[in-house]
Amino acid sequence: MSWEFRRNLWIQLTPHRLIATSIVLGVVFLTADRIGALRWVSAGVFFLFAGFWGTRRAADSIMEEVIGGTWQNQRMSAVGAWPMAWGKLFGATAFAWYGAGIAWIVRAYADFSDAPLRVRFDAVEHIDLIAMLVFAVLAQAMSLLVALIQMRRRRRGRHMTVGIGQIAGLMVLIPFLDRWSSERVMEWYGNAIPAWSFLNLSALAFLFWAMVAIHQLMRAELQYRDMTLRVPAFAVFLMTYLSGFVDIGLAPEIYRAVVLQVAGTAALLLYYAALLAAPGEPVALLRLMRALRAGDWKLIGELAPSWLPAGLIFAAVAIAVIVNALASPVTLPKLGFWWLRYAIDSYASWVAAILVFAARDAGIVLLFAIGKRPERADVNSIVSLAVLHGLLPWTWLAFQSPSLAGLTSPVPGASTALMLVAALAQLLLLGVLLNRRLAQLQPKGVAYA
Amino acid sequence: MIAVEHVLFDYPGVRALDDVNFTIGKGTITALVGPNGAGKTTLLRCLAALEPPHGGRIAIDDVDIFDEPRRTHRLVGYLPDFFGLYDTLSVGQCLTYAAGSQGVESGAIEQAVQKAARAFSIGDLLLRRASDLSRGQRQRLAIAQATVHEPALLLLDEPAAGLDPQARADLSQTLLALAQAGITVVVSSHILTELEDYCTDLLIIDRGRLVEQRSLSATETGELIAIALAKPWPDLDRILGATEGVEIVSATPDVTLCRVAGGAGAAAALLKKLVDAGAPVTRFGPDRENLQALYSARVARQGGGAA
Structure with a gap:
């Protein structure tokens, strides 16, 4: 058993907590049974414990160590990344799972009692019970993941970090709650799959990737040195997953164009997520610069931020989109995006502009990361990107100046050539600013090693 | 290590x-x-x-x-x-x-x-x-x-x-x-x-x-020895300075610190020499350098602050 898990059990499962919770829940469920509301009350209690409290505990599992001054000892312990990850995920939430476990058993009993005799022992009829567990673990894993990301970005405000982690986890539960009324059928790569089955399988798949991400971040925290292929692997998964929703009934050339566009969008989203999640440590960047100058490729691979492979994958897909658009032009309306018909003069140039703007945005995020207040880099980055991609373009569009709107963001309406030139100019400017800032970061009179 | x-x-x-x-x-x-x-x-x-x-x-x-x-x-x-x-x-x-x-x-x-x-x-x-x-x-x-x-x-x-x-x-x-x-x-x-x-x-x-x-206890050049006398004795510095392998590290009215090369035998010989010369020795034994004095002197030379 993981020592991290064991320690958490000692803290979480104290006798008085277990006894008090059992008594309170017993009273609640007896009352609910009396008024005929056992099914939904048990489900509600389950999500109160596993969802609300579980996500909070999962997010706090890392921050309480940092704030409490015990994290350095954990980093130096012999506990590996995986036992540390699951020890925190399931250990810190042990009490939440105790309450949720009781509620789950009651819910199972209610389901079993209410089910018609012919399907009472049919596992498929009770798949919701499994789905409750999967979604609850996924929500908690998401909370822990988001808290870990924030901790690595040196966010030290415990309440803010835990709150954001908890909200991220609770958002995962929304599709589950929505599915109660859903009897739709999903089309995925042409296969008709009941929506609830698809949702459960998707939750399992994303739970797997959430655990992979937690494990990877934990490895980095515990000083394992490795070159990760997890980001590219997840990018491939995400592109494959989302491309499955494209209608296979489309003409082959349109299907190819749409799949490329969906894959590119997925890669772009992953790139921005990785960019905003990466710990912006000036020192790490200086070390990366040194490794680059020394041509130490092994070290470069270890130090490279995760947004870099995501960005390279996006660039590769974007180039494929451009080549495909030039080789077999598909009329824009057939892509299904009606607004493109009037707004984009050249699809290939537009995608190229998106690529360059994405590189510019990496420059902005890096500039804040190595700025004078790196602890506020994430907020400043998000605000800046929101201004450049939202506020400014909308303002110019409101003043009937679409050409100006395209100067800071690849919004439809501007000349794509102008967009491309503007994006390249901004990229160049950021390159100069970054270089100047890096020079300032170097201690006086010391050259790069 | x-x-x-x-x-x-x-x-x-x-x-x-x-x-x-x-x-x-x-x-x-x-x-x-x-x-x-x-x-x-x-x-x-x-x-x-x-x-x-x-x-x-x-x-x-x-x-x-x-x-x-x-x-x-x-x-x-x-x-x-x-x-x-x-x-x-x-x-x-x-x-x-x-x-x-x-x-x-x-x-x-x-x-x-x-x-x-x-x-x-x-x-x-x-x-x-x-x-x-x-x-x-x-x-x-x-x-x-x-x-x-x-x-x-x-x-x-x-x-x-x-x-x-x-x-x-x-x-x-x-x-x-x-x-x-x-x-x-x-x-x-x-x-x-x-x-x-x-x-x-x-x-x-x-x-x-x-x-x-x-x-702080011993160096390659010898053992640190503290010598305390019952009353001031003017010949102490002369004898120590004239003895081979002995180096005065610091001297206060109460204690003189010196480094003695040659191990315990050399220290014993020095003590005998002092006693034979009539030095009123009240303490003679291994000691450590005053860390505060050493630190202050070294950091002051570097222009640093207080500890």
Whole structure:
């Protein structure tokens, strides 16, 4: 058993907590049974414990160590990344799972009692019970993941970090709650799959990737040195997953164009997520610069931020989109995006502009990361990107100046050539600013090693 | 035990460690002193393999901390200046968790816990919650946690901060016992008078640079001997100066410190010479250099601040 898990059990499962919770829940469920509301009350209690409290505990599992001054000892312990990850995920939430476990058993009993005799022992009829567990673990894993990301970005405000982690986890539960009324059928790569089955399988798949991400971040925290292929692997998964929703009934050339566009969008989203999640440590960047100058490729691979492979994958897909658009032009309306018909003069140039703007945005995020207040880099980055991609373009569009709107963001309406030139100019400017800032970061009179 | 070669560490715009070189032998207790912001904590974190240096090399027991940080962690116990305990756990649970998480074999954990508890005089507190301990008891528990896996190297950052005089005296005894057990100890502290009590070696660091490394008990040039006289005796300096292998280190009205080469035999010969010459000797024996004086002189030469 993981020592991290064991320690958490000692803290979480104290006798008085277990006894008090059992008594309170017993009273609640007896009352609910009396008024005929056992099914939904048990489900509600389950999500109160596993969802609300579980996500909070999962997010706090890392921050309480940092704030409490015990994290350095954990980093130096012999506990590996995986036992540390699951020890925190399931250990810190042990009490939440105790309450949720009781509620789950009651819910199972209610389901079993209410089910018609012919399907009472049919596992498929009770798949919701499994789905409750999967979604609850996924929500908690998401909370822990988001808290870990924030901790690595040196966010030290415990309440803010835990709150954001908890909200991220609770958002995962929304599709589950929505599915109660859903009897739709999903089309995925042409296969008709009941929506609830698809949702459960998707939750399992994303739970797997959430655990992979937690494990990877934990490895980095515990000083394992490795070159990760997890980001590219997840990018491939995400592109494959989302491309499955494209209608296979489309003409082959349109299907190819749409799949490329969906894959590119997925890669772009992953790139921005990785960019905003990466710990912006000036020192790490200086070390990366040194490794680059020394041509130490092994070290470069270890130090490279995760947004870099995501960005390279996006660039590769974007180039494929451009080549495909030039080789077999598909009329824009057939892509299904009606607004493109009037707004984009050249699809290939537009995608190229998106690529360059994405590189510019990496420059902005890096500039804040190595700025004078790196602890506020994430907020400043998000605000800046929101201004450049939202506020400014909308303002110019409101003043009937679409050409100006395209100067800071690849919004439809501007000349794509102008967009491309503007994006390249901004990229160049950021390159100069970054270089100047890096020079300032170097201690006086010391050259790069 | 510790080999530090040309170590660099940068913070944005600041070189925290600048071409630091030193070696530390096994079983020694080294005082790491320097002004605030000199780089002491950064150096300790590098030695603990919590922060890889940006240049140079650090090896602990021949294990490179950059190549094998996880293996280095097995060799090191580290107590940061701001340490935390699991307040809701008992002392016994804290030690058991520390032992288990540090890789002590399951069958040996109970023995390791008892041994650490005895060593730090907290054996009778095993059932008490950590939150109920006094400041000194918490400090002892924290050091016990850091040493429960019997590391080869123990790094302590300001371990005596906030301790009362008795707890500080206990800490001194504990560190001496650890060194006698073969554990190498590096202690960063501002309380120089206490470091004198138990440290065998000294590292002074200032503005990221190592400005002094020396042994406090003996050097290659000889044993440090303190001579005290019942009353002033004008011939003392002359005799000491005329004796081969003897060098006066410092002299106050009460005590003269000199370095005597040639081991115990040479020291005995010097004592006989002084007594035969009529010196009113009241004390003659091994001593340590005054750490405060040594530090002040060295840092003042560098233009640094107070300890």
